[in-house]
Amino acid sequence: MSNIQGLAAHAAGAELLPFRYDPGPLGAHEVEIAISHCGICHSDLHLISNDWGISQFPFIPGHEIVGKIQLVGSEVRDLKMGQRVGLGWQSNSCGECEWCTKGLENLCLKSEATCVRRHGGYADRVRANARFVMPIPEALESENTAPLLCGGITVYNPLRSHGINPSSRVGVIGIGGLGHLGIQFAKVFGAEVTAFSTSAAKEEEARALGAHRFVNTRETRALKDLACTFDFILSTVNADQDWSIYMQALRPNGTLCFVGVPPAPVSVHAFPMISGVRTITGSPIGPPHRIREMLDVAARHGLKAQTERFAMGKVNEAIERVKKNKVRYRAVLSN
Structure with a gap:
């Protein structure tokens, strides 16, 4: 598989520039998503500025992701090629601790964030453990749904x-x-x-x-x-x-x-x-079962984020508008 193309911060507070990386072999429990939409969350801005002291550069931000599956790991059974899915802040957990076994994977002390010490969704593709990849109900529009996956x-x-x-x-x-x-x-x-x-x-x-x-x-x-x-x-x-x-x-x-x-x-x-x-x-984010429930509730009740769409290549312009609180109410990048 070819390298993944994204937009990365190369230093704290820097503007995002084109960046390619080799994702390596697909894990048995992973899927690769061809990204159509990715929301801009305030957490992304904190990570770009390294406000929390956990960012490693260069890195590609983004964790409110919607797209279609284009690669499926050998052990993945409940997701299919071409399926429209979403990925939020969390991309993996240990699966074995007290919290994971209680269905509270969001509290796992070994949880992995989608764009902390790994590359996220301001890109053409992204990978994650299939347990944290959610099917998107047909009734929901991708642009208005992306911010639901974290916000x-x-x-x-x-x-x-x-x-x-x-x-x-x-x-x-x-x-x-x-x-x-x-x-x-x-x-x-x-x-x-x-x-x-x-x-x-x-x-x-x-x-x-x-x-x-x-x-x-x-x-x-x-x-x-x-x-x-x-x-x-x-x-x-x-x-x-x-x-x-x-x-x-x-x-x-x-x-x-x-x-x-x-x-x-x-x-x-x-x-x-x-x-x-x-x-x-x-309260932080919720576990996978609660995210699936939320998406179902949103689909049945016609609930959606109010969004402004920007082309992926306009990411720096979009970030500046978010910083100045000029977006009502969530900025979403599209490929």
Whole structure:
């Protein structure tokens, strides 16, 4: 098989340039995907800048991948040549630890990320263990589905794991790449949904996505008036907030869940947690079975990411638009 052609960062913060690599022999449990679409996730930007100190250069970013299988390993039984599939943040796990055997492969301490210390989806092809490659339901469009494979599961998994249902009152902080999906999934689960944003101009969009209420977080009084209102608040923002106000907005047994990463440590008083048995938690991506479930839910309920498409060769232009928060709400590269 010929070399894989992609667009790689050769140093921290550098623009992406054409890069070829030899993937070597296909593993018995692997498939090779001919990529049609790949979303741009904020995690890619962190990896390009080496903000987390785990990037090895040169490397090809990208982990919200949709395409068709063109090579199948000798031990792969449930995927076929030409099948349309998706691949997200995780591309392998040990398969043997406590977490893998419980179906929580996303918590495996030996998990492999699709574009950490290996090459990802800003390319013509990519490889992964077949267990982490998901068939895409026919009803879903590839462009709108690619961001679900990381951004979508990042918000779907905590909503599902915390039992969000028609009796739930849910708040979603931030109406961006993650938040616009969180609002949609919370609505699908039947919850009453409140969107929180610093931008009053996003109210109409938030309501169109399914929010029943909108709160401008620049209005401190509006936040304080929501004391003891929510069962679950999902924070999707990478910005510091007055988290104590959100803790007070929780009902007894309520949960504040982080999927965005604020720059400063999260600081709250212990008393609201003690008096109301309120919880602070976080959530990563979900395991393969939960991603398959999410895709099925999206297909049956017509849920999709709002996207802007860029040709793969325009990747640097697309990255700059994402950095400046000019994309509503997810950028997707196409071959």
